[in-house]
Amino acid sequence: MKTRGLSLAVLAAALAVPVLAAVPGALDGKSFAVTMTLADGRDVQNTYTFKNGMVESAMCVRQGYPAAPYTTTVDGEKTIVTGALKNDQGDSRTIHATIVGQRMDGTVDGDEDGKRTGMTIRSKVAVPLKT
Helix, strand or coil: CHHHHHHHHHHHHHHHCCCEEECCCCCCCCEEEEEEECCCCCEEEEEEEEECCEEEEHHHHHCCCCCEEEEEEEECCEEEEEEEEECCCCCEEEEEEEEECCEEEEEEEEEECCEEEEEEEEECCCCCECC
């Protein structure tokens, strides 16, 4: 009985610590409509789509940034996503976002023509779009 009590105590302690786990393709099949606040303060509408381990930004595709691989880390109810989009000129935009339930919020850091840019991502709607 003493061993069993110790095992339960170890299990309880392990469950109290948040577990971070990488989950490939965890967001595949989901799309999120968001509002992007650009560095100059303007708001624009955008959609992020996750498919086959790739993330695509509708706005970025129009600007020459194709879909790129994404990674996720699950921390309790949060899914943390990162993806690095690159265009043919070598410019990049890195997405850092947290998804909780149906909300996607975060930032996009860019390096374009040698200039650092930044944008914020805010969920536009509470429910992801169907893909």
